[in-house]
Amino acid sequence: MKVTVITGCAGFIGTNLSLKLLKKGENILGIDNLSSGSERNLKILRKYKNFEFLKKDVSKKIKIEYKNIDKIFHLASMASPKFYQRYPLETLKTNFTGTLNMLEVAKKTKSKFIFSSTSEIYGDPLVHPQSENYWGNVNPIGIRSCYDEGKRVAETLTFEYFRNFKVKVKVCRIFNTYGKFMSKDDGRVVSNFIVQALKNEDITVYGDGNQTRSFCHIDDLLNGLISLSDSKDDFTGPVNLGSEEEIKIIDLAKMVIKLTGSQSKIVFKDLPKDDPVKRKPDLSLAKKVLKYKNSVPIEMGILETIEYFRGAL
Ligand code: UDP
Secondary structure, three states: OEEEEEEEEOOHHHHHHHHHHHHHHOOEEEEEEEEEEHHHHHHOOOOOOOEEEEEEEOOOOOOOOOOOOEEEEOOOOOOHHHHHHHHHHHHHHHHHHHHHHHHHHHHHHHOOOEEEHHHHHHHHOOOOOOOOOOEOOOOOOOOOOHHHHHHHHHHHHHHHHHHOOOOOOOEEEEEEOOOOOOOOOOHHHHHHHHHHHHOOOOOEEOOOOEEEOOOOOOHHHHHHHHHHHHHOOOOOEEEEEEOOOOOEEEHHHHHHHHHOOOOOEEEOOOOOOOOOOOEEEEEEHHHHHHHOOOOOOOHHHHHHHHHHHHHHH
16 A cells, blocks of 8 residues: 655645545545644545544654655645745744655655745746746845745755665746635735635735736646656656746736626735745746646636635635
């Protein structure tokens, strides 16, 4: 009986990935300390007989009894600027010590290690779109550094385990992703705008709204993650996963107002420090090696997410 470990199983991507693999019949051992993951998500996962849960902080010593672990999706980390800026030291520990601990598990059990890195490793990029061979423009001492540098060092650890211990590692850099099971108060732009619109509250655009992001629907991301885990052992990445559909934040606000039929007004707030001006992945590598494609256009995906939040509120 093979087991797939998913750290951060109660978070947004973790819940969606767990559900998809559980439905395929895989045995999942989910690990989460529920610092930003939700009990509500976990309750849904617990309904599956092939799901087992371990409440655990990955940055603490971790002992997993299973000998038959086949692969580890290491997703655990706070990922929303609002949360990681509130808990910077925890975020650093999760990404350094937590990744080290999970790499040790992968080494002992000879399992595949799929690490979810981030577009944030490119910082406030000076190259556009961002391809995997761009080394980034990251402030090492700013308010986003705990996440950016945390993920960068986690990538470094992952590649050291590959070089030194031949662990079968795979690294993906996930760009902005949205969809069902996002937490309504995690502070990120898609959930903020939709929740504000549904409550007819002001839509808070930070800065002038001309900064861009490229939003990927969770279903497309999951297909990418699973193709990556199934890819040949000699494919380590890093590989970008996301969407090339770049949009200004102000236009996202207008789209959400239109699609919800909301009475909300747009208000402008201060732009947080070090907020990247532009972000869009170069997906050539993912398309070539993983046959990755985006099949959910943004309006359709946002509409579906609006319906999810309508139910969740
Ligand atoms: N943003 C915004 N209003 C909000 C939340 C976020 O204008 O209520 C902006 C934020 O400043 C950034 C973009 O939306 O430019 C994406 O922010 P998010 O926190 O979702 O993710 P990031 O890509 O910055 O990690």
